[in-house]
Every structure is written in structure tokens, then in C-alpha cells.
Amino acid sequence: MPKQLDLNSLSASELIALVKEVGGQRPFERKYGIPRTTLQARLKKARDEQWNHRPVLKPIEERVDQGVRRFILTSAQDRTVVHEGFLAQLEAYCAWLNEDAPCDIMIAGFTYNKSLFEDHAKRSGLFHHSLTKYLVFDHININGVVDFCAELNTRPTASNPLNGCENFTEDRWGIFPHAKLQIKSVPTHKQKQPKILLSTGCVTRTNYVPLRAGIKAELEHSLSAVLVETDHIGKFFCRHLIAEEDGSFYDLDRRISNGVVTTGHNLKxxxxxxxxxxxxxxxxxxxxxxxxxxxxxxxxxxxxxxxxxxxxxxxxxxxxxxxxxxxxxxxxxxxxxxxxxxxxxxxxxxxxxxxxxxxxxxxxxxxxxxxxxxxxxxxxxxxxxxxxxxxxxxxxxxxxxxxxxxxxxxxxxxxxxxxxxxxxxxxxxxFHGNAWNIPVEKAGLQKSSSDIK
Known part of the structure; x- marks a missing residue:
């Protein structure tokens, strides 16, 4: 005989935890002999009983008081293998840029789990240990001109991840964590610079449920990041770093491969x-x-x-x-x-x-x-x-x-x-006026040989 259980004796959080512990509603029905429809009605009531308040948090400000700062921004899926080659090249490039001006890597996590009772709070997600020191979960305002919306948790199967985000960053550029790479220009006054939204791509490998939405999402999965560079007068530039199969990538005339940055490469x-x-x-x-x-x-x-x-x-x-x-x-x-x-x-x-x-x-x-x-x-x-x-x-x-x-x-x-x-x-x-990047100014740049494209 199944063990008898009084659903009304359990608090909302206790009931949800118990259903999750046994593996879902159907296993719960089999174990306790309580019809699934009865359980669903009690779960609905339990959710209605939960009154919460989540205060609006202020953005974390990253200011540039003098000189230049750079940020490499990307995302990662919970419980998913990291593309170690790409992460290694990002770290190598960050170290190279740090010789010119401060550069930081920030990685926003996102969750992807189909369990009805999965906790989709990003902070409780399980991410690869190599990412721990880079993980961020808050809204970050970079020098008053660019927002990294690291608090957002958008399903990686979303077809157009930037839709609905147009006003999220007010008049600032917005960078949104997502496994797809997308860019969207948002209307502004013609006498002002346009506002542009970018999604990051990610540093984790493909890990989708093999159903229609997941299989479609695999086709546009992007191993990529966004480089933000800005200075003390508010000039800024944002552009993608998109990985090859081994994790190597280009940025402007630079190529980052095998942990080495070479310069002087021309465009196709x-x-x-x-x-x-x-x-x-x-x-x-x-x-x-x-x-x-x-x-x-x-x-x-x-x-x-x-x-x-x-x-x-x-x-x-x-x-x-x-x-x-x-x-x-x-x-x-x-x-x-x-x-x-x-x-x-x-x-x-x-x-x-x-x-x-x-x-x-x-x-x-x-x-x-x-x-x-x-x-x-x-x-x-x-x-x-x-x-x-x-x-x-x-x-x-x-x-x-x-x-x-x-x-x-x-x-x-x-x-x-x-x-x-x-x-x-x-x-x-x-371009912002007559500029298209903030140059790296340091001695000893390693130039590419003439036969390297």
C-alpha cells in the first residue's frame, strides 16, 4: 500500500521540494497513491499561497576615471561542458590586452532544464569550475554607456533573443547573455548616436534537448564573446570575438591562437x-x-x-x-x-x-x-x-x-x-565619429609574418 500523505499538512515549499525529490508528479502519484489531478490542484494553491517581493536591484557600476578599460563579455550554460580552447584563447587575449590597459572577463550564466520544478535562479546553477572566477549575475553598467544585462536568463532556444529588450537599457547600448549571436539597432534621435543591442554567444558547447526547438537552436549556437573598450571621456566600441573550431579567433588585425597574439593580419x-x-x-x-x-x-x-x-x-x-x-x-x-x-x-x-x-x-x-x-x-x-x-x-x-x-x-x-x-x-x-576602435598602445607587438593572412 502506498504511504498515506496529507497534502494540506505540507507548506508550499515543502510540497514542491517533495515532488522534485521523487522525480515529478507521476512518480509522486505512484509512491503516495494521490491522484495527479489532486496534486496539481494543491500545487496551484501552494503557488498562490506564496507571496514574495523581489526588490529592484541597482546596477553595479564599472567606471573609467582615467585611461582605458576593456571587458570581454560572454555567457555559459549550466551543467554544460566548456569549450576549453576558446576559454584559453580569451584568457590569453585578456592577458595581452592587460599589458596596455585593464581588461576583465565576465561570464553570465543561463539555465536550461525542462523539469517543471527546476529552480531557474541562475545563482543556484551548476557551472564548470573553470568559469567560477568569471561568473557575474548582476546588471552591470560600464562607464555609463554600455549595460551588460547579466541578470537576464533567456532560454538558449529563443529564436530572437533581443526581441522585447529594446527599452531595457534606456538610451545605452545593451549586451545580453545568450547562446545565439544577434545584433539589433534601436531607433534614436537622428542627432544622436544609435543605440545598438548585441547578444554575446557563449563559451560552452552545444547541449540541447533533441526536440524541434533544441535542434533548430543548435544551428545558430555561437562560440563567441563581445569585447567592450571604453575610456575616461566616454568613447566606446563593442565588437564580437567569434571562435573557430579549436577556439582561435580574430579581432581587428590580431589573431589569437595557441595562446599567442599576432598582429598585422589583413581582411578577406x-x-x-x-x-x-x-x-x-x-x-x-x-x-x-x-x-x-x-x-x-x-x-x-x-x-x-x-x-x-x-x-x-x-x-x-x-x-x-x-x-x-x-x-x-x-x-x-x-x-x-x-x-x-x-x-x-x-x-x-x-x-x-x-x-x-x-x-x-x-x-x-x-x-x-x-x-x-x-x-x-x-x-x-x-x-x-x-x-x-x-x-x-x-x-x-x-x-x-x-x-x-x-x-x-x-x-x-x-x-x-x-x-x-x-x-x-x-x-x-x-564608428563613433572619426574612430572605429581604441588602439592598443604598447611596445613589442608581435607582427604576423608576410605570408600569414
Whole structure:
């Protein structure tokens, strides 16, 4: 005979713990002879009896009072194997950056368990011992400009993990822990810099329930992190570090592999933001190409300043370049009329389609990043002027001024390019004025040999 048990004699927490201890509702029914429907009714009542209050916690502030600070931010799944190679390279890169300015690794945990009574509080999760010293569980404000929302616990199977997070960080950039890599530009006033949201990717290997949602999530699982660099005047940059199979990765002209950082590597390709040369932003133009238009004219043409040092084109030396909307033709560009002037032609670089501008979708529909994602292709294009990443589809921003008249109201436009490294991985580079990163300034940088790409 099953042991008799008076459900009403148990507190809510005692009942939930007991059900969890025996392995769920059906084992509970078998052991105690209490119908599952009766148990469910009591559990509902128990939940209703639990009155709690969780106060809103203030963010932890990480300020930069002088010089530069850097942060490497990623996430990890509970009860999951760590990709040791990637973690080792992140640690090696962090140590290398620390020779220039302080750099910290922060890892936000997330849980993934299907048990009805599993405690999904992240602090009670079981994470690999190699991550313990890096784990964070709080909302962290970095220098008043970027928020790392480490307190959020989003299922790794979420298709669009940034949806619903647009206002979560107020007017600051937001970085959200998640196993997928995603980027989303949020509308702001056109006279201000855009607000951009990024998800981190993670440092743990795939570990999904083999059902539809889990199998789909495996396809977009990303071994990656976000590097944040900022200084005492509030300048900041955020970009992804995306691992290869062995954990190696690129960052700008640097390659981190086997615990060694080498520099001087060139890019495979750049998809520049839409140029619109007549309306190009002078500072962004200078930082990109080393030339800049002025307001002066000679012989009926604008005067351009040349040989501006530190440009992307001179530093990164890409093998291929994709130029989007070079001529503005304001009265007739496809933002002002309904017909595009030329069809797209296929051009693949390391199995990534670079030949589409992005304005045309499937079967004659209007182009969109969500529509291209559904086709399953890997692609990089421009057109929308708003940087975005959705699955294997990457969308660059613009080189134009952020207010061209036809983009009325608030705008999500950003000065962003998509770079493609020699390993086929991509990164979104967003400019702030005439800058695209905070340089590492230290002696003895180990340069790559001339035959290393």
C-alpha cells in the first residue's frame, strides 16, 4: 500500500521540494497513491499561497576615471561542458590586452532544464569550475554607456533573443547573455548616436534537448564573446570575438591562437555601409578611406583632403570590397522611387553571398533581413542603413549622414561596416565619429609574418 500523505499538512515549499525529490508528479502519484489531478490542484494553491517581493536591484557600476578599460563579455550554460580552447584563447587575449590597459572577463550564466520544478535562479546553477572566477549575475553598467544585462536568463532556444529588450537599457547600448549571436539597432534621435543591442554567444558547447526547438537552436549556437573598450571621456566600441573550431579567433588585425597574439593580419572582405557619396559623413569617410570631403570647391568640384592616417582601408587591407549605393542620385535613388536600377548578381566569398544589395526580397517582395534568414543562406548586404545580424545574415549600415531628409522621425541608422576575416567569420564594426576602435598602445607587438593572412 502506498504511504498515506496529507497534502494540506505540507507548506508550499515543502510540497514542491517533495515532488522534485521523487522525480515529478507521476512518480509522486505512484509512491503516495494521490491522484495527479489532486496534486496539481494543491500545487496551484501552494503557488498562490506564496507571496514574495523581489526588490529592484541597482546596477553595479564599472567606471573609467582615467585611461582605458576593456571587458570581454560572454555567457555559459549550466551543467554544460566548456569549450576549453576558446576559454584559453580569451584568457590569453585578456592577458595581452592587460599589458596596455585593464581588461576583465565576465561570464553570465543561463539555465536550461525542462523539469517543471527546476529552480531557474541562475545563482543556484551548476557551472564548470573553470568559469567560477568569471561568473557575474548582476546588471552591470560600464562607464555609463554600455549595460551588460547579466541578470537576464533567456532560454538558449529563443529564436530572437533581443526581441522585447529594446527599452531595457534606456538610451545605452545593451549586451545580453545568450547562446545565439544577434545584433539589433534601436531607433534614436537622428542627432544622436544609435543605440545598438548585441547578444554575446557563449563559451560552452552545444547541449540541447533533441526536440524541434533544441535542434533548430543548435544551428545558430555561437562560440563567441563581445569585447567592450571604453575610456575616461566616454568613447566606446563593442565588437564580437567569434571562435573557430579549436577556439582561435580574430579581432581587428590580431589573431589569437595557441595562446599567442599576432598582429598585422589583413581582411578577406569588407562590406562598407551604403556610401551615398554626395551625402557622405566626412568624419566617417576619413576614418574609413583616409580621405574626406570639405565645403570648399575648385573647378566646380568638391575639394577632398587626402592621406589621413589610421584609416580602415590602410590598416586592414581587405582583399575584396563591396560598395553599396555609391552614387546618391538623390532624386532617383531607390529610397525615393519604387524601382531599383539594376538586378543583383551572385558573388560569394568563402560560401557567403555578397552580391545582393538587400532591397529585393524573394519572389519580388521587398527585401528584409528576416526574409533572407528564412531562406537558410549565408549573406552579407546593405541597403537598410541599420546594422543587424539575424542568424547567418549580416546587414551593414551607412556612410552617409544620419539625416538625409527622407528618413523622418527617429532612426536606427548606424555607421557600421561588416568585415569578413580570413577564417570566414564576420564582425560588425560601428564608428563613433572619426574612430572605429581604441588602439592598443604598447611596445613589442608581435607582427604576423608576410605570408600569414
Amino acid at each position: 572582405s569588407i562590406t562598407w555601409g551604403d556610401l551615398h557619396v554626395k551625402q557622405i559623413d566626412p568624419e566617417v569617410c576619413a576614418a574609413s578611406f583616409g580621405i574626406m570631403p570639405t565645403n570648399r570647391r575648385a573647378n566646380g568640384h568638391r575639394v577632398w583632403v587626402e592621406n589621413i592616417p589610421g584609416s580602415v582601408i590602410d590598416t586592414m587591407r581587405p582583399e575584396y570590397q563591396q560598395f553599396e549605393d555609391v552614387s546618391d542620385f538623390y532624386a532617383r535613388n531607390h529610397h525615393n522611387i519604387k524601382n531599383a536600377l539594376a538586378p543583383d548578381q551572385s558573388h560569394t566569398i568563402d560560401d557567403i553571398e555578397n552580391g545582393m544589395h538587400g532591397h529585393e526580397g524573394v519572389n519580388g517582395s521587398r527585401g528584409s533581413i528576416a526574409g533572407y534568414r528564412r531562406t537558410g543562406i549565408k549573406a552579407t548586404f546593405g541597403h537598410a542603413h541599420s546594422c543587424a545580424v539575424l542568424g547567418d545574415v549580416w546587414q551593414s549600415g551607412t556612410k552617409s549622414k544620419l539625416d538625409l531628409g527622407y528618413n523622418g522621425g527617429m532612426s536606427s541608422w548606424s555607421h557600421s561596416d561588416v568585415w569578413q576575416y580570413q577564417n570566414g567569420h564576420r564582425v560588425m564594426i560601428t
